[in-house]
Amino acid sequence: MRLLLIEDDLTLGEGLRDYLRADGHRVDWCERLAATAALADEPYDALLVDWQLPDGSGLDWLRARRTRGDTTPALMLTARDRLGDRITGLDSGADDYMVKPFAPEELSARLRAVSRRSGAGVARSRSRFGSIEVDLVARAAFVGGERADLTAREWALLEALVLRAGRIVPKADLEKLVHGFDSEVASNALEVHVSALRRKLGRDLIETVRGLGYRIDEAPT
Amino acid sequence: MNLPPQREAAGAGRVPSIRLRLANALLLWTLVWGLGVTVAVGYAAQGEVDELLDASLQSSAALLVGTLPVPSRDANATDGALPVGAEGEFAWQTVGAGGAVLQRSANAPVQSLQAVATPGFSQTESWRVFGAALGSDGRMLYVAHSVRERAEARAEVALSAALAAISIGLLGHGWLRARVRSELRPLERLTEKLERHDPLDPAQALGAADRAELMPVHAAIDQLGQRLARRVAHEHAFAAHAAHALRTPLAGMEAQLAVALRESTPAVQQRLQRVRDASHRLQRVVQSLLDLFRVGSEVQRQAVDLKALLAHLPIEGLEVSVQSPRPFTADPDLLAAAFANLLDNAKRYGARQVVVSTPAPGTLRLQDDGPGAIPERLHELREALRKQDYEGHTGLGLMLADLVARSHGGSLSLPRTEQGFAVELILDKADGDERAV
Numbered sequence: 250m251r252l253l254l255i256e257d258d259l260t261l262g263e264g265l266r267d268y269l270r271a272d273g274h275r276v277d278w279c280e281r282l283a284a285t286a287a288l289a290d291e292p293y294d295a296l297l298v299d300w301q302l303p304d305g306s307g308l309d310w311l312r313a314r315r316t317r318g319d320t321t322p323a324l325m326l327t328a329r330d331r332l333g334d335r336i337t338g339l340d341s342g343a344d345d346y347m348v349k350p351f352a353p354e355e356l357s358a359r360l361r362a363v364s365r366r367s368g369a370g371v372a373r374s375r376s377r378f379g380s381i382e383v384d385l386v387a388r389a390a391f392v393g394g395e396r397a398d399l400t401a402r403e404w405a406l407l408e409a410l411v412l413r414a415g416r417i418v419p420k421a422d423l424e425k426l427v428h429g430f431d432s433e434v435a436s437n438a439l440e441v442h443v444s445a446l447r448r449k450l451g452r453d454l455i456e457t458v459r460g461l462g463y464r465i466d467e468a469p470t
Numbered sequence: 471m472n473l474p475p476q477r478e479a480a481g482a483g484r485v486p487s488i489r490l491r492l493a494n495a496l497l498l499w500t501l502v503w504g505l506g507v508t509v510a511v512g513y514a515a516q517g518e519v520d521e522l523l524d525a526s527l528q529s530s531a532a533l534l535v536g537t538l539p540v541p542s543r544d545a546n547a548t549d550g551a552l553p554v555g556a557e558g559e560f561a562w563q564t565v566g567a568g569g570a571v572l573q574r575s576a577n578a579p580v581q582s583l584q585a586v587a588t589p590g591f592s593q594t595e596s597w598r599v600f601g602a603a604l605g606s607d608g609r610m611l612y613v614a615h616s617v618r619e620r621a622e623a624r625a626e627v628a629l630s631a632a633l634a635a636i637s638i639g640l641l642g643h644g645w646l647r648a649r650v651r652s653e654l655r656p657l658e659r660l661t662e663k664l665e666r667h668d669p670l671d672p673a674q675a676l677g678a679a680d681r682a683e684l685m686p687v688h689a690a691i692d693q694l695g696q697r698l699a700r701r702v703a704h705e706h707a708f709a710a711h712a713a714h715a716l717r718t719p720l721a722g723m724e725a726q727l728a729v730a731l732r733e734s735t736p737a738v739q740q741r742l743q744r745v746r747d748a749s750h751r752l753q754r755v756v757q758s759l760l761d762l763f764r765v766g767s768e769v770q771r772q773a774v775d776l777k778a779l780l781a782h783l784p785i786e787g788l789e790v791s792v793q794s795p796r797p798f799t800a801d802p803d804l805l806a807a808a809f810a811n812l813l814d815n816a817k818r819y820g821a822r823q824v825v826v827s828t829p830a831p832g833t834l835r836l837q838d839d840g841p842g843a844i845p846e847r848l849h850e851l852r853e854a855l856r857k858q859d860y861e862g863h864t865g866l867g868l869m870l871a872d873l874v875a876r877s878h879g880g881s882l883s884l885p886r887t888e889q890g891f892a893v894e895l896i897l898d899k900a901d902g903d904e905r906a907v
Contacts, residue, residue: 264726267725
């Protein structure tokens with residue numbers, strides 16, 4: 250998943266970034282809300298937002314994003330543990346609420362949960378698309394029960410499409426979701442990954458919608 | 471801030487009552503007043519009644535001197551122009567120069583009231599006598615009151631005075647008692663207001679005093695409330711600041727350790743895991759301390775799903791099960807803090823399983839399978855909880871759990887159990903009173 254992490258504490262921000270990257274996610278980490286302005290149009294699979302930031306409230310930032318119609322799943326990361334705070338956080342647009350300190354393993358699991366619940370079309374961590382089975386927790390795809398050997402980029406592409414199953418994902422968004430914000434990527438890299446995935450998982454899994462992008466069929470079983 | 475009812479009741483038995491003390495003082499004053507008036511009237515009556523009776527004797531003598539008939543030859547005859555009934559206590563005699571009784575009233579003695587001629591007032595054993603000379607031939611007129619009658623007259627006057635004084639005193643006593651009750655009513659109203667008063671809630675102001683004497687009390691309570699509100703606000707601000715200042719670095723440590731554990735060799739991983747375990751203990755202590763700040767400030771009761779609440783409190787290596795839970799209400803955050811500490815205690819003291827049940831409405835029981843506590847230690851813990859004397863006697867966990875229970879109006883109890891250690895969190899006031907540790 251491509252994630253935007255907004256956390257001003259260096260120890261925590263760096264730790265979470267490294268942990269989530271090691272988990273296979275692409276993580277953009279901002280220490281200030283101001284830094285997110287440049288990323289406003291970037292597609293993300295989920296947002297990890299601290300409530301109290303030096304230049305403002307992460308909650309207000311999220312609320313403004315929701316007002317603009319953004320539905321990206323969001324997790325509040327905060328030291329505020331009161332019942333009222335949790336209710337406020339969830340009512341302001343957060344999909345989940347994590348009180349510091351928390352185990353990164355739990356954050357990772359909750360990320361998967363909110364992504365599944367976010368209307369991406371995948372209600373379970375393990376889903377079947379025809380003869381292909383995708384396990385988002387194990388980060389693996391199976392063809393006829395056999396585990397396919399996917400590279401990190403190929404998995405990122407597959408995950409981005411599975412999380413948005415049934416929807417056309419624009420090529421530009423896919424490139425960002427797969428490669429992240431600060432990677433230098435060849436112009437045809439995405440087509441290369443799509444081609445590799447079709448070779449490994451079958452030609453029918455990923456549909457090309459000419460001029461718009463790519464799509465994996467809805468109705469996973 | 472209210473005293474627990476049992477303490478209140480015990481206190482009411484020891485503390486003197488203003489109303490009772492005033493009533494006793496008034497009763498004593500009534501008795502002293504009645505006695506004093508009786509003595510004073512009795513003393514005055516003795517002199518005044520004597521004077522009055524003496525004056526009547528003197529007047530009677532003067533009257534008789536002018537109206538007496540010619541003396542009879544029979545000394546024992548009881549003739550007279552002013553006959554007096556045999557029952558009367560007034561008597562008169564005329565006595566010749568030789569001391570013989572010439573005339574007398576029916577109830578007068580046969581012998582002369584005085585052996586020798588005695589003009590003016592004199593006293594015999596039974597009579598108060600007034601003597602007056604009849605002409606110049608040595609005859610004497612004696613008029614007399616019986617001493618008994620005079621004593622009766624004095625006693626009647628004194629008794630009437632005493633009865634009047636006591637009646638007035640009792641009437642005054644009743645009236646003053648009613649006044650005392652009425653004057654103490656503003657104090658009762660103040661007490662009722664204070665029972666409902668919450669200094670942290672501006673909507674529940676104490677209001678103006680309705681007696682001048684209570685104005686300083688109102689002012690002192692208002693000032694106390696303001697100080698309390700400031701202190702609570704400071705504590706809330708501190709807790710919020712401390713929460714952020716402590717939780718974020720702990721979360722950073724946790725994340726960095728998780729990354730380091732992944733990237734390190736197995737040998738280093740063991741050390742890092744121990745550091746991470748220690749970090750988890752530190753997190754629980756910090757959480758408990760932060761919860762302590764919140765206990766007592768506000769309790770937000772709501773229906774609690776016991777199983778869901780316990781599912782969020784995993785303690786590694788401890789199996790927690792719930793037995794036939796009854797519905798109850800509590801502040802879920804505070805209850806979770808109490809449970810987290812009690813379960814952590816159970817694990818640290820060697821338990822592997824904990825059964826959570828609700829033996830009575832509003833009561834939660836945690837029973838573990840650990841070695842339990844020796845009777846002396848159990849007694850010490852119970853006493854510490856009863857007196858809220860935690861320091862040096864209980865750990866942070868029991869202290870926090872007790873404060874959580876008390877903030878709900880209940881208490882923490884350590885019931886007897888055949889095996890392991892049991893704790894009962896009583897979250898209901900009525901039950902708390904009955905089942906206090």
